Amino acid sequence: MRIFAVAILALLGLTPVASARRVAAVPAVSSSGCGTSRPTGSRQLTVRSGGRTRVVIIHTPRGYVATHTTPLVVNLHGSESTAAAQEAFTGMDSTADADDFLVAYPQAALAAGSGFDWNIPGQPLVGGTAVPRGAPNDVSFLAQVVATIRQQYCVDPARVYATGFSGGARMASQLACAKPSTFAAVAPVSGLRYPAPCQSSRATPIVAFHGTADPVDPYSGNGQQYWTYSVSEAARRWAVHDGCASTPTLSAPASGTSLMSYPACADASAVQLYTLAGEGHEWPGGPTMPKRITRVLGAQSDAIDANTVMWSFFVAHPLIRTG
Numbered sequence: 001m002r003i004f005a006v007a008i009l010a011l012l013g014l015t016p017v018a019s020a021r022r023v024a025a026v027p028a029v030s031s032s033g034c035g036t037s038r039p040t041g042s043r044q045l046t047v048r049s050g051g052r053t054r055v056v057i058i059h060t061p062r063g064y065v066a067t068h069t070t071p072l073v074v075n076l077h078g079s080e081s082t083a084a085a086q087e088a089f090t091g092m093d094s095t096a097d098a099d100d101f102l103v104a105y106p107q108a109a110l111a112a113g114s115g116f117d118w119n120i121p122g123q124p125l126v127g128g129t130a131v132p133r134g135a136p137n138d139v140s141f142l143a144q145v146v147a148t149i150r151q152q153y154c155v156d157p158a159r160v161y162a163t164g165f166s167g168g169a170r171m172a173s174q175l176a177c178a179k180p181s182t183f184a185a186v187a188p189v190s191g192l193r194y195p196a197p198c199q200s201s202r203a204t205p206i207v208a209f210h211g212t213a214d215p216v217d218p219y220s221g222n223g224q225q226y227w228t229y230s231v232s233e234a235a236r237r238w239a240v241h242d243g244c245a246s247t248p249t250l251s252a253p254a255s256g257t258s259l260m261s262y263p264a265c266a267d268a269s270a271v272q273l274y275t276l277a278g279e280g281h282e283w284p285g286g287p288t289m290p291k292r293i294t295r296v297l298g299a300q301s302d303a304i305d306a307n308t309v310m311w312s313f314f315v316a317h318p319l320i321r322t323g
Contacts, residue, residue, distance in 0.1 A: 076168030211279025
């Protein structure tokens with residue numbers, strides 16, 4: 001993982017992947033960040049949380065209009081990685097520019113290897129190490145990230161989403177339970193989990209991606225202390241939580257890719273799992289990794305573009321407030 005994190009930093013100059021479906025701009029009704037022009041491209045923000053000053057990279061799309069509400073995707077890096085590495089690794093800036101949404105890349109605070117780890121409630125760090133005493137509350141931090149960005153940008157509160165890779169995917173899974181009124185839907189990549197207990201009663205839309213040859217978070221489970229059950233079992237548990245039908249439908253959207261979809265979920269929710277045959281611990285459709293990295297993390301796949309697929313899923317699942 002340390003080799004992986006260092007190599008990702010070298011990818012910052014690569015051309016990101018293709019884009020997905022555009023969301024039509026909606027005139028702002030009420031948002032404290034609306035009306036103030038912001039420069040396009042990527043810049044660093046600082047966020048105060050739990051007495052600490054934390055780092056976030058925010059990417060503003062070329063088509064950003066300060067008088068129209070804009071969707072926001074919070075994109076979380078993996079263990080022993082960084083916000084800058086995640087920006088390069090996922091290539092999501094290109095999708096954001098084409099489809100007019102903001103992307104935030106927050107950075108964890110627990111130093112690990114050449115990067116940082118997330119404090120995922122109730123879970124040990126990589127290698128089974130216990131979370132140190134006094135570690136920051138990253139659920140609160142990520143909620144504050146959204147609140148801070150809404151103060152500075154014209155964000156659509158019904159279209160705030162979370163994705164992440166590996167440890168960031170496990171953190172995104174946690175956000176679906178811990179902050180269901182903040183994040184409309186989540187898209188874990190190489191790290192879908194079902195947190196237990198799950199504090200939320202809301203049926204949260206979930207779309208996940210995982211390779212069958214993942215050596216870090218094995219598809220069949222039986223990995224590290226935080227990775228005991230299979231990815232398909234994680235999807236099943238989310239389907240139970242979301243009130244979906246018990247039997248999923250199976251399809252093949254692309255060569256070497258299977259899609260498990262649970263129908264008839266509550267509140268127009270959905271649970272989908274894209275399984276990529278032979279793919280390792282990777283971001284489907286992401287920038288090409290050096291061979292020395294794929295030798296450690298397994299093969300990449302471009303059978304589907306995770307950015308395109310998850311963005312289409314997000315577009316279809318804004319936050320629906322009930323009650």
